[in-house]
Amino acid sequence: MSEARQTGRYVLLVDDDDNVLSSLRRSLRNEAYELLTANCAGAALQLLERQPVDLVISDAQMPGMDGPTxxxxxxxxxxxxxxxxxxxxADLDTSIRAINQGHIYRYLSKPWNDDELRINLRQALAHQHAEREHRRLERLTREQNLRLQELNANLEQRVRERTAELQQTADMLDLAYAELRHSYVTATEVFSALLNQRLPCDKQSNAQVIGLVRAFSSRLSVPATESHDLAMAAALYNLGKLTWDxxxxxxxxxxxxxxxxxxxxQYPALGESLLMALEPLHDAGRLIRHHQERWNGTGFPDQLHREAIPLGARLLKIAVDFVELQCGLLLQRRLTREEALEFLGKNAGRLYDPELCRHFIELCDELAPELADTEPGVVALDTRRLEPGMVLARNLQAESGMLLLNIGKQLTRPLIDKLIAFESSEGARYTLYVRQPATAAGMIEELSR
Known part of the structure; x- marks a missing residue:
């Protein structure tokens, strides 16, 4: 294929004189385009219908249809x-008519100079290429602008849809995380019941400590996340004692x-280390580590003092000591409830955070002894007074210490019947701390947060 054909450009020469056409072909034979010829206007039009042409050079005076036409x-x-x-x-009228009717790019004179002819054609084709490229870019710009307008028109809707999708995903993750945290709370209380199996019934302290910190957290309006961590710490605070005889x-x-x-x-630090592999229990483990620190800095394991002790650990120590004083786990003589409260008051500012200790004593004074580890809105009922829809406000444990039902469990008629049958088989009577059906929905929502 010739260089002309590689460029894909065509120039049409139109003249009624074959000698002129031959001379033009010789002058332009080495140019980078293909030359086509026609000896009249009609032949030129027929050729243009078949073949796209970039440039036409026409003689002005031809029989039939002249060049301007x-x-x-x-x-x-x-x-x-x-x-x-x-x-x-030198026909001015012909030139004017060609310019007005044919919008010619340029006119050439006969005879021509070969170099000038070639230069004129090169300039004409370069101009044409620039015009075509300009139109192509304009067309591309218009298309891109239209596309951009479409994108802009849809962008706000897409953003809303994407935002809704992300919000839905975030809500699902929040729900899954809340369920996971609740599962961990339940699991820790199961472990707590297992720990109690190592102790006689009169020295099983975990359930009472859990109830106390829940009531205390509610009184102090402790945030839900911190309250969950504190409840798990209360359930597992003596985990480090498992290795003891x-x-x-x-x-x-x-x-x-x-x-x-x-x-x-060593048992508080050991308890924390046993929970290190469980990320959701890290914060609870930190409370366990420091729950034996003292307000005056004489506690263990790190001798922290005053506000350097985490708030939850300060609260947990008060509840643990209050229960263990009555169980005989701290002093040789078991203290009564009143004596335990008096012990706390005397040691406020030395062993305990004085402000927290004051609130704790006030809480215990307001609650009846048998309900000291519950919270307002909770009623104590035997199994035969239970109704479907009620929700447990604290764990139910058998006399052996085994966990029967965990807090947040909604009672059904078959479940109540099973509890009554279990009582008969064990020869025992159980009191359940429950919320009435009217407040059950609020309880379930609180546990899920």
Whole structure:
């Protein structure tokens, strides 16, 4: 294929004189375009119908249809084709008509100079290429602008839809996380019941500690997340004691010998380390580590003092000591409830946060002894007074310490019948702390947060 054909450009020469056509072909034979010829206007129009042409050079004076008329038709039918008029006469009228009707790009004179002819054609084709590229870019710009307008028109809707999708995903994650946290709370209370199996019934302290910190958290309006962490810490605060033998477990801490006391002082840190593999329990583990710190800095394991002790750990220590004083786990002599409260008051500002201790004593004074580990809105009922729809406000444990039902469980008629049958088989009577059906929905919502 010739260089001309590789460029894909065509120039049409129109003249009624074959010698002129031959001379033009010789002058332009080495140019980078294909040359086509026609010896009259009619032949030129027929060729243009079959073959796209970039540029037409027409003689002005031809029999039949002259050059200006031909170029006028070319302009009407193929406006993208450049038009040049070649004339050997100084005919002003012809030139004006060609310019007005044919919108010619340029006119050339006969005889021509070969170099000038080639330069004129190169300039004409370069101009045409620039015009085509300009139109292409304009067309591309319009298309892109239309596309951009469409995108802008849809962008707000897409943003709303995407925002809604993200919000839905976030809500699902929040719900899943809340369910996971609730599952961890339930699991920790199951572990707590297992820990209690190592102790006699009269020294099982976890359930009471859990109830107390729940009531205390409610009174102080502790945020839900911190309240969950505190409840889990209350359930597992003595996890580090699992490795102790039964003799050490049952011995009051004030009667421990030196070696036993050293081991006793290690149990909070050991409890935290046992929970390190469970990320949702990290915060609860930190409270467990520091729940034996003292307000005056003489506690263990890190000798923290005053506000350096986490708030939840300060609260947990008060509840743990209050219960363990009555269980005989701290002093050789078991204290009564009133004596335990008096002990807390005397040691406020030394062992305990004085402000928290004051609130705790006020809470215990307001609640009846048997309800000291519950909270307002809770009623105590035996199994035969239960109704479907009620929700447990605290865990239900068998006399052996085994966890039967966990807090937040909604009662149904079959479940109530099973509890009554279990009582008969065990020869026991159970009191359940429940919320009435009217407040059950609020309880379930609170547990899910």
């Amino acid at each position: 031909l170029l006028a038709q070319v302009q009407q039918r193929w406006p993208d084709t450049l038009r040049l008029l070649m004339t050997g006469l 039964d003799h050490l477990l049952n011995r009051p801490s004030d009667l421990l010998h030196s070696e036993e006391r050293d081991r006793y002082r």
